[in-house]
Amino acid sequence: MQPKQDHLNVELGERRYPIVIEEGSLGSMDLSPWVAGEQVLIVSNETVAPLYLEQARASFPGSRVDEVILPDGERYKTWETLNRIFDVLIDKQHTRRTTLVALGGGVIGDITGFAAATWQRGVDFIQIPTTLLAQVDASVGGKTGINHPQGKNMIGAFHQPRIVVADPLTLGSLPPTEMAAGMAEVIKYGLIRDEHFLSWLEEHMDHLMAMQPEPLKEAIRRSCECKAAIVAEDEREAGVRALLNLGHTFGHAIETHTGYSDWLHGEAVAAGMMMATDLSERLGYLNYNDSVRVRQLLIRARLPVNPPEGMSPVHFRALMQVDKKNVSGRVRLVLLRALGDAFVTEDFDPEAFEATLNHFCHPLD
Amino acid sequence: MQPKQDHLNVELGERRYPIVIEEGSLGSMDLSPWVAGEQVLIVSNETVAPLYLEQARASFPGSRVDEVILPDGERYKTWETLNRIFDVLIDKQHTRRTTLVALGGGVIGDITGFAAATWQRGVDFIQIPTTLLAQVDASVGGKTGINHPQGKNMIGAFHQPRIVVADPLTLGSLPPTEMAAGMAEVIKYGLIRDEHFLSWLEEHMDHLMAMQPEPLKEAIRRSCECKAAIVAEDEREAGVRALLNLGHTFGHAIETHTGYSDWLHGEAVAAGMMMATDLSERLGYLNYNDSVRVRQLLIRARLPVNPPEGMSPVHFRALMQVDKKNVSGRVRLVLLRALGDAFVTEDFDPEAFEATLNHFCHPLD
Numbered sequence: 040m041q042p043k044q045d046h047l048n049v050e051l052g053e054r055r056y057p058i059v060i061e062e063g064s065l066g067s068m069d070l071s072p073w074v075a076g077e078q079v080l081i082v083s084n085e086t087v088a089p090l091y092l093e094q095a096r097a098s099f100p101g102s103r104v105d106e107v108i109l110p111d112g113e114r115y116k117t118w119e120t121l122n123r124i125f126d127v128l129i130d131k132q133h134t135r136r137t138t139l140v141a142l143g144g145g146v147i148g149d150i151t152g153f154a155a156a157t158w159q160r161g162v163d164f165i166q167i168p169t170t171l172l173a174q175v176d177a178s179v180g181g182k183t184g185i186n187h188p189q190g191k192n193m194i195g196a197f198h199q200p201r202i203v204v205a206d207p208l209t210l211g212s213l214p215p216t217e218m219a220a221g222m223a224e225v226i227k228y229g230l231i232r233d234e235h236f237l238s239w240l241e242e243h244m245d246h247l248m249a250m251q252p253e254p255l256k257e258a259i260r261r262s263c264e265c266k267a268a269i270v271a272e273d274e275r276e277a278g279v280r281a282l283l284n285l286g287h288t289f290g291h292a293i294e295t296h297t298g299y300s301d302w303l304h305g306e307a308v309a310a311g312m313m314m315a316t317d318l319s320e321r322l323g324y325l326n327y328n329d330s331v332r333v334r335q336l337l338i339r340a341r342l343p344v345n346p347p348e349g350m351s352p353v354h355f356r357a358l359m360q361v362d363k364k365n366v367s368g369r370v371r372l373v374l375l376r377a378l379g380d381a382f383v384t385e386d387f388d389p390e391a392f393e394a395t396l397n398h399f400c401h402p403l404d
Numbered sequence: 405m406q407p408k409q410d411h412l413n414v415e416l417g418e419r420r421y422p423i424v425i426e427e428g429s430l431g432s433m434d435l436s437p438w439v440a441g442e443q444v445l446i447v448s449n450e451t452v453a454p455l456y457l458e459q460a461r462a463s464f465p466g467s468r469v470d471e472v473i474l475p476d477g478e479r480y481k482t483w484e485t486l487n488r489i490f491d492v493l494i495d496k497q498h499t500r501r502t503t504l505v506a507l508g509g510g511v512i513g514d515i516t517g518f519a520a521a522t523w524q525r526g527v528d529f530i531q532i533p534t535t536l537l538a539q540v541d542a543s544v545g546g547k548t549g550i551n552h553p554q555g556k557n558m559i560g561a562f563h564q565p566r567i568v569v570a571d572p573l574t575l576g577s578l579p580p581t582e583m584a585a586g587m588a589e590v591i592k593y594g595l596i597r598d599e600h601f602l603s604w605l606e607e608h609m610d611h612l613m614a615m616q617p618e619p620l621k622e623a624i625r626r627s628c629e630c631k632a633a634i635v636a637e638d639e640r641e642a643g644v645r646a647l648l649n650l651g652h653t654f655g656h657a658i659e660t661h662t663g664y665s666d667w668l669h670g671e672a673v674a675a676g677m678m679m680a681t682d683l684s685e686r687l688g689y690l691n692y693n694d695s696v697r698v699r700q701l702l703i704r705a706r707l708p709v710n711p712p713e714g715m716s717p718v719h720f721r722a723l724m725q726v727d728k729k730n731v732s733g734r735v736r737l738v739l740l741r742a743l744g745d746a747f748v749t750e751d752f753d754p755e756a757f758e759a760t761l762n763h764f765c766h767p768l769d
Contacts, residue, residue: 118483129554132725157522160549160560184525189494195525196561360497 047264049179050271051199058179058203058263060256065167065206066094071101073201075163076136079104082124082151083142084111087169090212095142095167098204102138105131109147114300116146116186118194124154135159138201144170144217145177145304149195152183156198166200169209171221172305175228175262178203180270180280191291197274205263207255215341220305222247222340223286225258227312228265230333231282234379236261241332244339282381285373286312292358293346302347309342314399319375321391329378345399352396412629414544415636416564423544423568423628425621430532430571431459436466438566440528441501444469447489447516448507449476452534455577460507460532463569467503470496474512479665481511481551483559489519500524503566509535509582510542510669514560517548521563531565534574536586537670540593540627543568545635545645556656562639570628572620580706585670587612587705588651590623592677593630595698596647599744601626606697609704647746650738651677657723658711667712674707679764684740686756694743710764717761 047058059068079102081095088108096104107127109120128137139162141151148166155164166178184195210218225247229237239261240247246254266283273280290311293302316333319325337344346355359370370392371385412423424433444467446460453473461469472492474485493502506516506529513531520529531543549560575583590612594602604626605612611619631648638645655676658667681698684690702709711720724735734750735757741747 118487122483125552125559129552129558157549157559157561159558160547160562182525184522187490187494193494193524194490194522196522197525 047260047267049199049267051181051274054181054199056200056202058205058267060174060205060207060259060263062206062208062252062256064204065091065169065209066097068098068204069100070098070165070202070204073163073165074099074102074138076134076138077101077103078131078133078137079140080124080128080131080133080137081106081140081142082109082147082154083107084109084144084147086111087143087147091142091167091169091209095140098167099140105133109150111146112300113146113186113294113304114298116150118185121150121154121185124151125158128154128158133158133162135162137162139164140167141165141200142167142169143173144168145173148173148177149183149192150185152181152198152200153185153195156183156196161198163201164198166203168203168205170213170217171210171259172217172224173221174205174207174210174259175221176224176266178205179263179266180283181274189295191294205259207252207259210255211250216303216306218248218250219341220303220309223305223309223312223337223342225262226336226340227283227285227308228262230312230316230375230378231265231285231373231381232269232379233261233265234377236265237332237336237379241336244336248340281371281383282373285375285381286310286315288359288370288372289314289346289355292355293350295358296350296354297347302343306343309337309340310344310346310399313337313344314346314395315372315374317398318372318387318391318395321394322374322387324374324376325378329375332378348401351400352393355396355400412625412632414564414632416546416639419546419564421565421567423570423632425539425570425572425624425628427571427573427617427621429569430456430534430574431462433463433569434465435463435530435567435569438528438530439464439467439503441499441503442466442468443496443498443502444505445489445493445496445498445502446471446505446507447474447512447519448472449474449509449512451476452508452512456507456532456534456574460505463532464505470498474515476511477665478511478551478659478669479663481515483550486515486519486550489516490523493519493523498523498527500527502527504529505532506530506565507532507534508538509533510538513538513542514548514557515550517546517563517565518550518560521548521561526563528566529563531568533568533570535578535582536575536624537582537589538586539570539572539575539624540586541589541631543570544628544631545648546639554660556659570624572617572624575620576615581668581671583613583615584706585668585674588670588674588677588702588707590627591701591705592648592650592673593627595677595681595740595743596650596738596746597634597744598626598630599742601630602701602744606701609701613705646736646748647738650740650746651675651680653724653735653737654679654711654720657720658715660723661715661719662712667708671708674702674705675709675711675764678702678709679711679760680737680739682763683737683752683756683760686759687739687752689739689741690743694740697743713766716765717758720761720765
């Protein structure tokens with residue numbers, strides 16, 4: 040069966056690729072047309088493989104399909120784990136015409152994409168994201184990479200997939216915290232450039248959190264459209280793409296501080312977006328009511344709106360200095376001119392920045 | 405002093421870059437115009453740094469210059485060594501506007517280029533090649549990478565430098581075996597597409613091996629021109645660029661067999677070119693006299709014309725199977741239709757291939 044497909048395209052010239060968003064696509068869609076050679080390597084993890092590996096294998100009927108199952112979690116987004124993919128590619132004699140398939144969440148997508156970007160200087164890959172975060176964010180845009188012990192995503196490459204297949208039915212198996220973490224990115228798209236979508240989310244958040252399929256599909260579609268439009272405009276993050284980092288500079292500081300383990304990426308981004316919103320209000324761009332709307336929407340999505348206890352302004356300042364959004368040593372932030380209208384700046388009142396840090400960091404006295 | 409410069413350009417659209425070939429350019433040329441940010445990291449090795457690091461530092465008068473000195477040798481072209489570069493970039497807080505500088509031979513160029521390709525998903529780099537091999541081959545074309553324990557250059561990326569500065573004076577400090585190894589690639593350019601250059605090399609080989617500056621500069625210039633033209637035509641190695649692999653499929657088998665230690669890359673390529681020449685003769689493309697010319701030129705350049713003793717046809721067959729020039733499981737070779745006219749084929753008489761292997765491999769009875 041060829042499911043009714045809800046297509047959209049990421050427009051990148053000859054690297055243009057489709058995103059398919061459809062319930063039941065995993066397991067029923069024949070992906071052979073997107074496989075150039077005869078070899079496929081599916082990369083998944085210990086959580087996702089038992090649920091979806093067999094369905095994914097069925098999508099490549101004409102290929103020799105190998106697999107590698109990695110441990111689950113952001114702390115495994117390392118060179119050592121990446122090397123396990125290379126070892127299988129060597130052992131199974133995959134050539135430069137092989138296709139890698141990322142079956143899982145953002146970590147699997149990033150690490151598999153980076154393996155594809157660097158195996159024999161670049162081979163094809165396909166994304167089958169199974170978490171909300173990966174469906175709305177990690178699978179669109181071609182960012183791939185691994186972490187350095189001292190910094191997230193410090194090592195990576197831009198490498199675009201041939202196709203992305205997002206099946207909303209896979210979200211049924213997600214733990215609630217992961218669902219919430221993905222919702223942080225969905226909310227982000229509304230905040231940075233689509234006030235109508237933000238209002239739509241306020242209207243439908245309860246349906247979304249109750250996993251109603253039609254609103255869910257709509258939220259994924261609008262998020263992907265938003266990100267795809269931004270990526271098409273700015274593939275290499277020279278300009279507008281930086282807006283996608285709303286909440287990420289604060290958020291990465293939180294993730295680094297907590298060692299990439301206690302906080303999910305989306306949770307850190309949620310707290311970071313709240314901090315960016317607060318700073319935008321202090322700088323006079325937003326009013327009090329705007330901040331309340333953001334806070335309430337995040338809370339309804341079961342997301343944190345404060346950084347972890349025990350994190351001080353000193354921690355934030357130290358960790359934000361080496362963040363890679365940083366140009367020429369100054370802290371560079373995405374702020375909100377209004378809800379639905381983000382901008383990037385290095386030029387803000389440092390006292391307001393300090394006030395935001397102090398407001399969110401409660402000393403442990 | 406701004407030296408008189410012998411420029412040529414590698415034409416790659418917006419990634420177009422110049423190659424400067426000039427005695428004395430290292431240490432006298434101001435490279436600041438090719439540095440976008442304020443940070444520079446020079447990557448060199450224990451052999452080259454004592455000779456040229458201070459001169460290289462002087463080329464970046466306006467920048468904050470850090471350095472990392474790696475161990476010398478192909479066996480260090482590994483992830484562990486690459487990670488030492490990343491560690492320094494982290495420790496010294498280099499941002500995505502940093503510029504990496506490769507000061508050394510092909511290994512330093514490959515590993516530094518790969519670090520630049522993947523640090524924060526890609527930063528600028530500059531090549532200052534100090535060996536003949538690196539000047540005529542490794543610094544042109546954007547191939548970067550590291551070795552996997554079971555395969556050479558298995559992990560890498562295409563990443564173009566901003567500028568290449570080749571100073572022939574640095575060749576004065578090269579050991580004779582390294583000079584010969586570089587000459588193998590020079591001869592290769594004559595063999596694959598320039599019979600006039602091949603004749604010129606036959607005329608000047610003794611001057612070149614005696615390190616006479618003018619012929620040396622001419623040989624480097626013509627080699628770079630040849631490679632630059634091929635790369636401009638085929639950046640991603642979809643077609644004509646594959647011709648540059650003359651001798652490399654046999655050669656990589658030799659290097660893998662010897663564990664990347666006893667044989668230099670250029671030596672392995674020389675023996676490999678002789679094997680490809682022999683096969684081309686067996687297939688009726690070349691005559692006996694052509695083979696003799698190739699053999700004599702390689703011998704005059706003090707290069708090996710046979711694989712290492714103890715390497716058998718079984719070894720070659722096993723190692724050539726996983727070579728990445730290989731498409732769909734068949735051995736793919738660069739052969740000579742005539743001297744100065746190479747072509748790629750998978751379609752050759754397997755008996756002639758076996759005869760070549762048997763001819764060059766002397767059983768240890």
